[in-house]
Amino acid sequence: MTTLSQFLPQHLQTNHIPAALGSVLESVVAACAQINGKVRQGALAGILGEAGTGNVQGEDQKKLDVIANDILVHVLTANPNVAGLASEEEDTFVACNENGGYLVLFDPLDGSSNIDVNISVGTIFSILAKPEGALATESFLQKGRKQVGSGYVLYGPQTQLVFTLKHGVFVFTLDSDGQFVQTQTNPSVPAQTKEFAINMSNQRHWFPPMQQYIGELLAGDTGVRGKNYNMRWVASMVAEIHRILMRGGVFMYPQDTRDPGKPGKLRLMYEANPLSLILEQAGGASNNTVQNMLDIQPEGLHQRVSVVMGSREEVEYVNKLHQQ
DSSP: OOBHHHHHHHHHHHTTOOHHHHHHHHHHHHHHHHHHHHHHHGGGGTOOSEEEEEOTTSOEEEHHHHHHHHHHHHHHHTOTTEEEEEETTSSSOEEOOTTOOEEEEEEEEETGGGGGGTOOEEEEEEEEEOOSSSOOHHHHOOOGGGOSEEEEEEESSSEEEEEESSSOEEEEEEOTTSOEEEEEESOOOOSOOSEEEOOGGGGGGBOHHHHHHHHHHHHGGGSTTOSOOEEOOOSOHHHHHHHHHHHOOEEEEOOBTTSTTSOOSEEIIIIIHHHHHHHHHTTOEEEOSSSBGGGOOOOSTTOEEOEEEESHHHHHHHHHHHHO
């Protein structure tokens, strides 16, 4: 049984990855281990429910949103290799250590609307190399393809760490001694699938290409796709993507007509980019129905985006319908 602390030094050396990057990953994981403890306590610690505050996007924050964010900020700021961080819960970036070489972006608790009903949530993170010069918002606005690493910790029936440093995807499970132990190497997303995940309650608001696509899936083996599909919806993106990583599927959160000027709901920097890198490393695909997710040039820290990601055949098919 290989623990994370045993695995990382060899992985870094084999792939000529700087030790400083490994230390940043270890800090994120250490913070997530603390968050896991809070999530597991839940009502016993009186930390469920609303915090009574809102984030920069105007969304109500859960108490655990705030707690998870504070833990990550505290732990990462203490790492001299972290120059700065950005969070879905912070208005702007946080400067950390002037001589640090890395930037960390994160969604401290994805799917937090599920916390109070005990459904899986997670922490998503992205690591970038800090560009030369003074730290500024522009330092963070790098295409997803420039990420040097990304991953997530899923607080589910098991607590699992999934990450990539762009040399494969690795899965670790938290054991009873508080150690992350390697349980899977290089999971592969099947190119074909019979599962899709989307919030069907928004169907009437979708643009015609997405209406057509979902209509074809619902027609099953009587329609043009010639096979029956199952729908899954957890309302926790990190849980949806973990399922797809393990067995295939396609996850979608499309732009809709309620606010045509708003390109989507999910965040490019904190959700779409890090999870897209994981899926691409595992053979999957992702786009915003216009271009590959990892090729989008970010324009702001809290930029929203339309999301289609998962099994390559379905992602490419959705993209083709939108191009037509």
